[in-house]
Amino acid sequence: MASLEWLLLTYKVPAEPARKRVSIWRKLKGLGAIYLQGGVCLLPKTDDHLRRLKMLENEIAEAEGEALLLATVGLDQKQEEKIIARFNADRDDEYKEFIEKCVAFEAEIAEETRVEHFTFAELEENEQDLMKFRNWIEKIRKLDFYKAPRAEEAAERLSRSEAILDAYAHNVFAAQEENRPPDTTRE
Numbered sequence: 706m707a708s709l710e711w712l713l714l715t716y717k718v719p720a721e722p723a724r725k726r727v728s729i730w731r732k733l734k735g736l737g738a739i740y741l742q743g744g745v746c747l748l749p750k751t752d753d754h755l756r757r758l759k760m761l762e763n764e765i766a767e768a769e770g771e772a773l774l775l776a777t778v779g780l781d782q783k784q785e786e787k788i789i790a791r792f793n794a795d796r797d798d799e800y801k802e803f804i805e806k807c808v809a810f811e812a813e814i815a816e817e818t819r820v821e822h823f824t825f826a827e828l829e830e831n832e833q834d835l836m837k838f839r840n841w842i843e844k845i846r847k848l849d850f851y852k853a854p855r856a857e858e859a860a861e862r863l864s865r866s867e868a869i870l871d872a873y874a875h876n877v878f879a880a881q882e883e884n885r886p887p888d889t890t891r892e
Contacts, residue, residue: 710750718770725768737848796853823880
């Protein structure tokens with residue numbers, strides 16, 4: 706088995722202004738980087754990650770900080786597995802939060818159904834929420850470099866949320882038909 710390669714970024718930036726340090730941290734987390742310790746992070750070695758880390762290296766220098774970017778490998782399979790487990794743990798945390806939001810979404814629709822609140826406004830709001838979920842899971846998947854265990858559960862939960870919203874939509878359309886006044890213009 707060929708060794709996996711990673712990009713290792715070590716950096717330090719002045720404590721003040723904090724917004725620069727936070728901006729760098731957010732960008733690294735947005736790339737899916739794992740922190741091995743403060744100021745030391747890792748990403749799978751890809752051309753895209755290399756390009757983005759080089760840009761970030763420049764940003765760190767502009768913030769009067771220091772950065773060192775290296776390509777690295779684990780010493781053995783056990784080390785690689787530890788690193789992959791860290792990436793997967795981060796993604797699983799994100800999938801867990803996603804699943805919890807889907808469960809809350811489904812509970813909200815169940816309550817709307819229980820009280821027979823079948824309006825187009827509510828349906829539209831729920832459709833917007835579902836669209837946010839679809840975008841959110843795609844962002845997580847993009848950073849799921851090693852197929853985190855909760856990925857399948859999250860996909861299944863999204864499908865379930867979609868089915869529940871479809872059922873709610875049918876109820877909304879049926880309720881709107883029932884509430885429509887009879888057509889008296891026919892001859």
